[in-house]
Amino acid sequence: MPCTLSTQRGARPAEETAAKHGWSSLPDDLVIQVGNRLLADSDIYSYMDFRAVCTSWSSATKDNAKPGRFQPSKWALIDRHDDVLTFVSVETGRFVVKNIPLLRRYGFVGATGGGMIILEEPVPPYQVRVLNPFTGLFLRFKASLPIIGWVREATLTTSPVMLFVSSEVGKIMWADLDSEHFQQFGVDSRNTPLSMTPFDGKLYLSDQEGSILSSTVPSGSAQTLSMATTIPSAVGGHPAWYCYLVKSGEELLLVSRPWYEIHGKPVVRKVDTENNKLEVVTSIGNRALYLSDVRCLSVDASKFQGIEGGCIYFVDPVSTAGNGQASLMTTFRVAEQVQDDIIFDVATMAGGSRQPFTLAQVFANYCSDEEFSYDDSESDGVSSKI
Missing domain, CATH: 1.20.1280 (Monooxygenase)
Structure with missing residues (x-):
């Protein structure tokens, strides 16, 4: 018996070593x-x-060998102070604060909807760089962004690796790693794109008339990329509607909102990208949508205290006396078809602070703040031209 016990005990380390070796x-x-x-x-x-x-x-x-690996897609950059960035996961509710000294060496341009950081070289020709803040991947683009004012939205696709940028006037530009310059998607000035988002390997856009456009890259190069309307407008091109395109969980949604309630109430449609059609939905589950003319965001409301699920938050900047900053936030409960207005500005914030003190305001600021996407102040001798 002692011999048997000794043999069994001696075998365990060998088995554990073999198991570890197998996993590695x-x-x-x-x-x-x-x-x-x-x-x-x-x-x-x-x-x-x-x-x-x-x-x-x-x-x-x-990440160094293959740029498409491990790209964050469900994070939002909600705050930046010099080289300290605050991210939030829209699916888990986790907040992450990262100190990235590398940012001091570049001009800050903005961030993609998934959390990738867009930078530029501090000297001409101001070539674009993209940083994965979680893994350290650093992509070097040959092209530089033209002077376009503030960046409204940005997104990165991986097959192939391409950066898409939307300007303040609705221009959509893109480039791959080897492009000499950014190309521009030309549209009628009366019908500029309002929202863009990556979905199922493609880039999708919605325009002012509510049509859905998608990208096609036949040869895997930005030089051959084309944009085409895949789903016609669901509102018949009526000028009294705003249309927002947003990725919500695993779905792509198009939200149509009338300028005035006399034209009706907001309508939510699921975008069926396989059959190229729209389906009206009467519930968005436990999601909360934040929509503005600048950018859109969908979060899992169950992960954030004080955020109401099944609700759409329309965020519109408004002018106040003395050139103050304020926003009108209209909430719309999709299932109940109930709409309310909330106005918040710096006077409503705790102690007169200019910082938001509720999560609803944090997300509203993220979606509507034009200053979010660029910084024209100098930091350590580096300034951005955007």
Whole structure:
């Protein structure tokens, strides 16, 4: 009996060693798939723990070789003070504060809807750079952004790697890593794009008339990219409607809002990208949508205290006496078809602070703040031309 016990005890370390060796020798492609799944779920913490398991897993998940790996898609940059950035996961409700000294060396341009940081070189020709703040991936584009005022929206696609930027006047520009300059999507000035978002490997746009356009890249190069209308307007091009396109969870939604309530109430439609059609929906579940002319955001309301699920928050800037900053936020409960208006400005904030003190205001500011996408102040001798 003693001999048997001794043999069993001696076997356990060998079995554990074999098990550890087996996990560390997993094929790189399988390790990459696991890492991609963690980031797709916005689980940055588990992703970092995953990379720390062993040297082979850490090596397999390095971004340097393939720019399309491990791109965040469910994070929003909600605050920036010099090189300190605050992100929030729209799916889990987690907040992450990151100090990134690298930002001091570049001009800050903006951020994509998923959380990638857009920078530019501090000297001519001001070439564009894109930083993954969670993994350290640093993409170097040959092209530089033209002077376009403030950046309204930006997004990054990975097949191929392309950066899309929307300007304050609705111009859509794009470039891949090897493009010599940004190309521009030309549209009728009376019908400029209002919203853009990546979905299912493509870029989708909605215009002022409520039509849906999508991108096509036949040869995998920005030089051959084209935009075409895939779904015609659901409101018949009526000028009294605003139309917003937003990715909400795993769905793509088009929200049509009348200028005045006498024309009706907001309508939510699901965009069926496979059959190129729109389907009216009467519920958005537990999602909360923040929509403005600048950018749109969808969050899981169950993860954020004080945020009402099944509700749309329309955010519109308004003028106040003395050139004050204020916003009109109209809430619309989709299932009940009930609409209310809320006005908040700096006077309503705690202690006269200019900082928002509710999550609703944080998300509203993110969607409507034009200053969010650029910084014209100098920091450590570096300034942005955007």
